[in-house]
Amino acid sequence: MVTRFQRYRQIADVLVKYGFGILAEEVIPGGERLRGLGRAQKDERSVYERIRLAIEELGPTYVKFGQIMSTRRELLPPEMIEELQRLQDRVAPVPYAEIRPVIARHCRNLEECFDIIEAEPVAAASLSQLHRAVTRDGRVLALKVQRPGIVDLIETDLEILRSLAMRADTLFPDLRVYNLQGMVDEFATQIRRELDFTQDGMNAERLKRNLAEMPCVRIPRIHWNLSGPSMLAMDYVEGVRIDDVEAIRALGLFPEDVAAAGFEAYVKQIFVDGFFHGDPHPGNLLVTRQGEIVFLDYGIIGVLRPERRRVFVDLLLAMSQTDVAGVIAALKKLDVRIDPAVLDAVKDDLYVVLLDYRETKIEQVNFGVAIRGLTDTLRRYRIRVPPTLMIMMKVIVMVMDIGIRLDPAFNFDQRIRPYLLDIATAQRLSADNVTGAVQSIIGAAEGLLAIPGNVNETLKTLSEGTVTIELEERDLTEIVNVIDRTSDKIIVAVVVGAIVVGSSLILRIAELPIPEYISLLAVLGYVFAVIVGFYAVYSALRHGRSFKR
Known part of the structure; x- marks a missing residue:
């Protein structure tokens, strides 16, 4: 187990290696010993690339933190977002001898459970690795097994991140606007949820239920008798990456059809179910020979309550219609606080962004330009927004990028607007809304009918001399x-x-x-x-x- 002191030393060494010795001096306890140890040789790589390389070398906690921060377009410059999106958590696999005890915790006698467990993993990531296995009754499973010791390492890193955030707030007051300690707390909640593979399995089953009526989507079945907090057993599915256009065509499928199916699946998840797969990078989306889109990795999930869904629909509709007032109203309902002193400037910038989007030829630009323009405006004025909004926007942008790769004529704006109008109408005429309106009318009627009785009760109280009057000094x-x-x-x-x-x-x-x-x-x-x-x-x-x- 790595101690906190040892981990500090490792972090300092990595920062110095990539030319961030001054930062190490300031924020690492005891960092003054590193004075003057910045990067000696000239490095032609950009500062953002060096940040990404340092994060990758620091290990799984920091890679995950960087991946989550890559969604915060309203906080970070586009160049840094681009580098963070390139973060890969593929690492060298742990030897099977170390993985076997983790599997054994969920099946005491491996020989009774499995005919075969392949020692060579199918894939290896920072938190887990995937092994193919065949059960005694012939089912082919994928075993997602947690890397030994990863929980202790992440808990140590979380303590260090909290400490670094506190020191940064103290040493650099200008950074307080970013609420670094709040970011670390949000990240701690997220990564602990990802470490609980039971939650992963529950997320998968909910997605499976929600998308059951879409034949073009497949969620692997979870085998709970072999699953637990540190291992998840699911059906093994063969497929090709969703961004591999040539491989999809080799299966006899049309990439345009795959793009349309993926788009419809995400529209339903976000705007109808309010529970959506939050990490749709191409490695988590496979396409089977039957043309099914397979969703993998359920650690990052976006959740939208019904009232939030309605606001998000209004936000996207307002953006597509160049309605700046509608955009501001929707952001306000999402608890986005804009300083009145800069409100007019924000409106002007948003208006220019939406005009540029609408006036550009539709074949040359997609809705992602408007979303990126919105997030750039929020970043420019240091306006913080709810993490759920940024996850949703990240998902939309990633879905658009995949759609365009599969179908160069794919136009998100033209596709999404009819859906949004239908969803907005359905939401306003939904049973819940109608019931709520009826209840409001009934409540108002009951209030009117109660007025004579209330007046009579007040007069009776006055006549009995039992009125209590509150007075200020x-x-x-x-x-x-x-x-x-x-x-x-x-x-x-x-x-x-x-x-x-x-x-x-x-x-x-x-x-x-x-x-x-x-x-x-x-x-x-x-x-x-x-x-x-x-x-x-x-x-x-x-x-x-x-x-x-």
């Missing part, structure tokens, strides 16, 4: 001040009233023998009460007018 202070002023006026009124009543009583009994000054006080009380009364009326009128203003 400012409102409470104002109420206290009003109460204080009102209480002062009430006190004055009571006093004045008492004086009037008292003076009246005194004058009423004036015929009795009382001192003269008492009568004088009564008269003065009347005068005081009149003055205070007039002042109170004047004050009330003045404050009333002020309030109205």
Whole structure:
């Protein structure tokens, strides 16, 4: 098992080898010892090619990370995307003696399970290798077997990648816009899913069910009695690569028919099922003698919920119709956040991209130009988008490239638009949408019918004196001040009233023998009460007018 320290040393050595010694100095712990060890001899290769070569030499974790990053056209320059798409995870195979114990974990007695297991693998990749086997009952299987020790190596590399992302964020603040730590977390989730071959098998079976009504598509059957987390047993299928035009013709098939069948299969997966094969490079798509397209490798799967499918349809329709407002609206629904300060500039750039696409002769350009233009615009303004959107766009571009290779007259735009219109209509008139609309209408009607009852309940609550009123501190202070002023006026009124009543009583009994000054006080009380009364009326009128203003 490679320790974390040893792995750091290997990474540093590879970076220095390909001329990235300065990067190693900055981000590798203890990298200062590498100072001055950049690439000595002049290298004519581009920086992007050297990045790709370094990634390949660093091993499976970094190759997988590079392959996933090759879908992020909104983040990386086109030249780097092109190099990352060339990443190959074909490696030297592990000797059969090391693979045999992994197979034995899923079948204790190999002699009872198999007549033959070919020691020479059919194919070898960074995470697994494929061996052809024949069972006791004569079935020919392909055994996808996980490479021993790969899980520990990847977990070590994931820890290192997290550490490097944190150091890069600290040392290079400008990189924070790319959310490097978030990228590593997304990648960790993806590669751990790929390491679980049980999930691979479940993905295959779901694709098989979804595409069961398409006779031109074949998904190998999974044999669960011989499968588990580190081995997947499936039917062995003979076929040629889908991009091998001459081999397809040698089978007596028409490449144009294969292109049309593959296109229809992906349209159904993406826009109808919302569950699609996410890695359609030619090595994962075979064509059988019967003209069937065989899908292989189910580790990368795109998932689109129904509401997202509708938005993606709207996005592609808007792009095909040069509708910039529609494109922006669809992106917004996909949680793509565009800074208002650059929104007009983004719209202008998108408009130019779509105009260039529409005004160019249709034979010279395909819909991929519009998609690449969109992703280039997003990258230029550093606008992040959901990974699912980028996977879908990557798949569409790869399907177009394969389609054009098989059929030079293949035009994605002309083919996709009728499908999108039909799908958009079907989605809006689907049972789920109709049911949702009916439920909304029923809910609105119930709300209207409930209004009299709610009003009655409110009045009843008011009459019972059980209403709770929430007040802010400012409102409470104002109420206290009003109460204080009102209480002062009430006190004055009571006093004045008492004086009037008292003076009246005194004058009423004036015929009795009382001192003269008492009568004088009564008269003065009347005068005081009149003055205070007039002042109170004047004050009330003045404050009333002020309030109205």
